Amino acid sequence: MTLMATLRLALQALVRNKARSLLTMLGIVIGVAAVIVTVAIGAGARSSVQSSIAGLGANLIVVQPGSVTQGGARTGFGGASSLTPADGMAIAQLPDVAAVSPLVTLRTQVVAGGNNWQTIVNGVAPTYTFIRDWPLAQGTFFTQSDVTASAKVAVLGQTVVSQLFPDGNSPVGQTALIKGVPFTVIGVLAAKGQSGTGQDQDDTILIPYSSAMERLTGLTTVNQLMVSAATADSVDAVQAEVTKLLQTRHRIVPPENNDFQVRNLQSIAAAASSTGAVMEFLLAGVAAVSLIVGGIGIMNIMMVSVTERTREIGLRMAVGARSGTILQQFLAEAIVLSTIGGLIGVVLGVLGTSGVALLAKWPTTIPPIWIALSVGFSALVGIFFGYYPARKAANLNPIEALRFE
């Protein structure tokens, strides 16, 4: 018999027993749906971590002050006040460094246009827009000469604009009082949205770092140095170079006493996504077990079906079916059963995934390969667990089968 004829026969046999066929598939359906949903959640989480880290900046390396011991108590990272703009300038001279920006952060009250708003003011260098890949929506960004002059100029994030200038007029040219100091608004940043940790990145004001240090914090140190490596491949090398340079500049021996910490977002991203991958594999493992349980269900029902259809098998053999043909037919039934179960599982899985995405506001992506994999695996489950009952059917003796009551 041709493959098509065999499949059609299998389908007919299954349709003849609709309710039972559906129940038999249930294990596979649930297994595949579980695979799809878990993988979609895992992959979605991974890609959102990836994209939010990518959103922080291309090939970004972050240098933060280290911890210091004061009277026996160690502060956390950032406790030391050790990083200066001069460190940043030295780093900028290293090979493979595309850009460097100091970061001076303070949370303060801002007043403009008769409104006031508390926001995060970041003192940065003009390279910041490149490092964060953050374009302007209006106006201009400040320049190196603004930095040199510690100019009182500010660029506003979209949230700040909507809070301070709700009437929709352009804030460019207006004055904003930051911590009581009048700054002229020269530009507005494009909207950036939420960060990976759910913070509103648009709730910010950028000013020259020199202005922030001299006019607002009164400190000679900065909170962070942001370094952008020229290429993704050079990130590790730049990280090592930066470490070596700062050790020399800060006269640190031995290296355990570093008063700074150099972190590379690539490695943070990799760590985050590998945690995701472990979760994904665990969940996929659970799902695989349920597929196997589904397969055992198929085997069970196929055994019952072979027994019930003993006379039918005997008759088919008597009128000329070879035992190989009977084997094929029952195997085809098992495969059709498990594959249809797999397809229904995919549909339910996709629906379940969009349910999760909608209700839990969880990012999801379904890698197409997993759809192919789970349907393929279902078919394999059918072959594996269908083989034993099919062989039992094929090995029946037609005379005894015909006499079977």
Next chain:
Amino acid sequence: MSESAVPVVRVERLRKIYTMGEDRVIALGGVDLTIEPGEFLSVMGPSGSGKSTFMQIIGLLDQPTDGTYYFEGKDASNLTPDERADIRSRRLGFVFQSYNLLSRTSAVENVELPMLYAGIPEEERRRIALEKMEIVGIAQLAKHAPNQMSGGQQQRVAIARSLVNNPGLILADEPTGALDTKTSNDVMRLFKQLNNDLGMTIMVVTHELDVAKNARRIVSFRDGLIVSDKPNEQLVGVA
């Protein structure tokens, strides 16, 4: 016809012994028989005399313990299961006491079944099946499922099914065993008609003399041996 020289069935010293642990049952104790093309014979005998065993071996559903069997001139004593299946699908037709129809499958699909395994294309299967159903007089029931039919109608479906491959031999084991007298007579008349009009070679196994009397030749079994083999006197005069 050159084929007329070759008997459909020729068995010599055919024996079948069933062994169940210590017990040995000699179901056939050395049977010689030849069936020529176009014959209509009945195999008679009390229960347990070996009729079914004989039919199963002739029908290549089983193998003899020893002896030789030539089917249509070819040695069929030692065939593989697949070789036997292939001959069953092309050259043999079976009718059983309990009809053995697939209950939730339409009559015409039941009739088509043997052609499925003989590799006959779909449209041709349908055409041949309907043609044979016409011959046995149940064409109007083609779409009905067997479980909506009377016993006589079901047996006609089974007979149509035995005809579809134009078999060299139709084997019927107690085909009227489950039918009332009138229906039983109808079915036997149908066999006669198939033999007379189409020249089908038919062997009917029965333990009832009334049924056996429809055939032209009556072979009687007892304890695994043929005890008589003679033409049906009643019919000889008529024919």
